[in-house]
Amino acid sequence: MIYLLIAIGVFITDFIMKDYIDRKKEENKPEEILKGKVILHKVYNKGAIFGLGSKKPEFTTGISVGFGAVALIAYLQLLLKNGYGLLKLGLSFVVGGAASNIYDKIVKKQVVDYFSINTKIKRVKRIVFNISDWFIFLGTIFIFISQLFHTKYGK
Numbered sequence: 001m002i003y004l005l006i007a008i009g010v011f012i013t014d015f016i017m018k019d020y021i022d023r024k025k026e027e028n029k030p031e032e033i034l035k036g037k038v039i040l041h042k043v044y045n046k047g048a049i050f051g052l053g054s055k056k057p058e059f060t061t062g063i064s065v066g067f068g069a070v071a072l073i074a075y076l077q078l079l080l081k082n083g084y085g086l087l088k089l090g091l092s093f094v095v096g097g098a099a100s101n102i103y104d105k106i107v108k109k110q111v112v113d114y115f116s117i118n119t120k121i122k123r124v125k126r127i128v129f130n131i132s133d134w135f136i137f138l139g140t141i142f143i144f145i146s147q148l149f150h151t152k153y154g155k
Contacts, residue, residue, distance in 0.1 A: 003079060003092045010096025011103075014131040018104065018112040025114070032118060039118050043128045044110040061105040068098040087146040093139025097132035 025031070025042040032039055046060075075091040078084060104111040113128040 003088045006089065006092040007075075007096035007099070010093060010132065010135045011100045014097065014100040014135075015103070017114065017131055018100070021114040022112055030116075037118055039116045039125075041114055041116060041128050043113045045113050045128075046110045049133070061102075064098070064102050064105055068095075068102050071095050071098060084146070086142050090139040090142030090144075090146060093135040093142065095139075097135035097139065100132040101130070101136075 021040070021042050025040065027042045027044070030039045030041050071091065071094050075088075075095045078088055078091060101111050111130065113130045113133070115130070116125055116128045119125050
């Protein structure tokens, strides 16, 4: 049950942030926060990660829904098993984050991205994320680690 609450929490947290950014911030008007370490933006992404596929938003939405469905099915099957805590946590992060971004793609036809890391590395600084993106990334790392140590720590 806790893992379902984690996935729902990821979805709701990002949903609230996206709604706030959408209502309160102007598009492409960056604002530094956290002593300049993070930059808030309001950027719309019609494609996938890094804006890939922006010219074919229906295609990227279909791909996102497909991958999201596969992750959800694997997640629901795993929840019925004992153990696998790190894998369940990773999938909770991935499913919650994916659900939030898929919701945006279906309902708004674009995903709201809203922060970047303020670094001297220009390539990194230009990437604008949302919380769901970070949870998907972190969840993927947890899934990978759980699979590396599956035989010893899998259950």
